[in-house]
Amino acid sequence: MQVRPDDIMKIKVKFFATFKEAFGAEEREVEFEGRRSVLDLLNSLCDSVERRQVLFEGCAKLKPYVKVLKNGRLIEHLDGIDTQLVEGDLIAVFPPVGGG
């Protein structure tokens, strides 16, 4: 879908496991104007030093173990942190998880 710069775009975001403590358990909707990337979105959500420290290790670099999925696909397999968002995208953010 085409996103024009003056469009308002709504993105859904969910945090899981230990990240729920820092960012809350509820799915939230974030509104943006114009083209935005995963980096823009996460930057806007990290509105305190504590929150920033949970996800980032540099200004544009996520901690190595933070898993970000856009519509179920890891951003590593898309365009990384610069992956562009479009209206209706669902972003899921996970700390390291494992089991069997």
Added chain:
Amino acid sequence: MVKGFNGVIARVNLSTGEIKKEKLNEEWVRLFIGGRGYGGKIIYDEVDAKVAPFAPQNKVVIATGPTAASNAPAGGRTMIITKGALNGTLACSNVGGFFGPEFKKAGYDMVIIEGKSPKPVYLWINDGTIEIRDAQKLWGKKPDQIEEAVKSETDPKARVMTIGPAGVKLSRIAAVMFDLNRAAGRTGVGAVLGSKNFLGIAVRGTKKVEIADPAGLKEANSQARKLLKEASIPGEALPTYGTSVLVNIMNEIGGYPVKNHQDAYFPTAGQTGGEAIAEKILIKKGACAACPIACGRITEIREGKYKGEHGEGPEFETTWSLGVMCGIDDLNAITKGNYLCNEYGLDTISAGVTIACAMELYERGYIPEKDVPFPMRFGDAEAMIKMVRLMGDREGIIGDLLAEGSYRLAEHYGHAELSMSAKKQEVPAYDPRAVKGIGLHYATSNRGGCHVRGYTVGPEVLGWPMQLDRLTYEGKAGLAKMFQDFTAVVDSSSMCLFTFFGMPNMSDYSPILRAITGIPYTDEELLKAGERIWNLERLWNLKAGFTKKDDTLPPRLLKEPIASGASQGEICELDKMLPEYYKLRGWDEEGIPTKEKLNELDLETPL
């Protein structure tokens, strides 16, 4: 002499009542390590691969490896190796709890159970002595009743492994329960014990097992514990949320099978995840012997119909199999279903997948109404619970069939293709259409559909120890082989596979194994041992009659695209991985190990 073992294997003939002690073969320790590997070699040599699983000629090896009773982290696991009741493969089921170290401290490394007792019995192993005891009064009772009675007849400090009512009734998906709630679940090992009129073992041990290099072991153990503490998965995610922390990520990627794999995404699956478990039912975490991870969940149902009931679980696989696999997102009902499986001694994966299969057969009209006492529809939590009971009791036509597992159930109604199994064993909670490498592993796993012996999900989904693309086929053959060989080593040592989440290299394990045994294993030799174990199991399966045709997945996973969610449209194209896998394994195009490969692995050519 090799250290870290007692050097003694007990052989108990249930037909004659004869009990013998035999010497551990030290060369086999070098070649097969212990536990799964060594036990597999015993079955390979002593049991005709064509024998029926319930025939007295089948044998059961209950085995520990070198790390049991060594204080190696999560190193106290026990393995049961036999010709499996569910599919006749060289089966092995691996279990935690506290039995393994106790058994080893009682002076034995393994016990071989052979023959068939004329009446129900159990073994009492007490610091070296072994007694066959009458179990007629306990036969068919629940594990908690058995454990209480056996402890009062033997020693209150005894550790107990026992079958439950399902094993007594020869359910092909019966588990052996350890310390009440830990299950050697897979492959129907509980039914093989049942067929021998063998209830289980109570053991008490206070001896010390000699270690080759105690100072070296102390150092190696503390290094390993440090790795486990510092890594995020074993150090934080697993203790905090248990294994069900995987529910959300599997669902978000669209790889969480729903309603007998008719889909792979369930919008409300999160209500049953590790986070919800921690919030709603968790009392405290639980750990097996010497385990710093403590992924176990001690739980209590706090609301609704089952309020006040308590027990252990659910773990991830159970959360799924009794949950969204049956279209159910009611955590309390799933937990109750889990408690019931533990009481009956049923494998929760196979139980849930078999119930899901029955639900689909029923909804499609393939099961006639006269065969079922109530409607069996997806999403009906009450029906799921009642079906666990029917299965455990083998009650009525449908209960009798449910107890046989999904393949025989679906085949009976003329739709074997609706059994979500590989080599007749129900496949676990990762949809191969969304995670390609795990599909190859399911298809090639020597004990049939199983995730733990080749957990490619680590890199394909969880990014551990590296991140791979779950939707591509390239490199997955090598990945599956690598994980399969690696896991054969970890299993055979007696360590828990979850240590891998902090210890991804063989060099994280080898110092422990060297220090315990005194065998100067190199990392390469250990991985070679893992490959040898894998090939030995394969050879035995070939002798049992398995062929390339059996290295496959249910047709639905090969052909039917995922209906919704993040992996919508995906199928698993196994033929893009299998030929390369055979090649990397050194097998011919029919999946038979070549002479060269067998020579390289010091294995005979048996075919």
